[in-house]
Amino acid sequence: VMPGMSGQELVARLRTLRPGLKILYMSGYTDDAIIHHGILGPGAGFLQKPFGPNTLAQKVAEMVEGE
Numbered sequence: 001v002m003p004g005m006s007g008q009e010l011v012a013r014l015r016t017l018r019p020g021l022k023i024l025y026m027s028g029y030t031d032d033a034i035i036h037h038g039i040l041g042p043g044a045g046f047l048q049k050p051f052g053p054n055t056l057a058q059k060v061a062e063m064v065e066g067e
Contacts, residue, residue, distance in 0.1 A: 011044075022063050026051075 002010070011023050023044040045063050047056065 024059060024063060 007025060011021075014023075015021055024047065025044060026047045026049060028049045045059055047059050
């Protein structure tokens with residue numbers, strides 16, 4: 001949870017500047033909870049905390065390859 005704005009608000013602001021921006025959400029909540037609340041939009045990925053550097057690198061590579 002970020003102070004001052006939600007992750008969705010940050011994404012909306014960033015996408016006004018870079019419409020094709022890939023988004024990778026990271027949360028301690030389960031992916032089921034995130035999906036259920038409609039947080040993940042098109043072109044967004046998700047990593048559940050905790051995760052290691054190899055998992056992060058793999059997810060980023062997947063998102064870049066999916067262009």
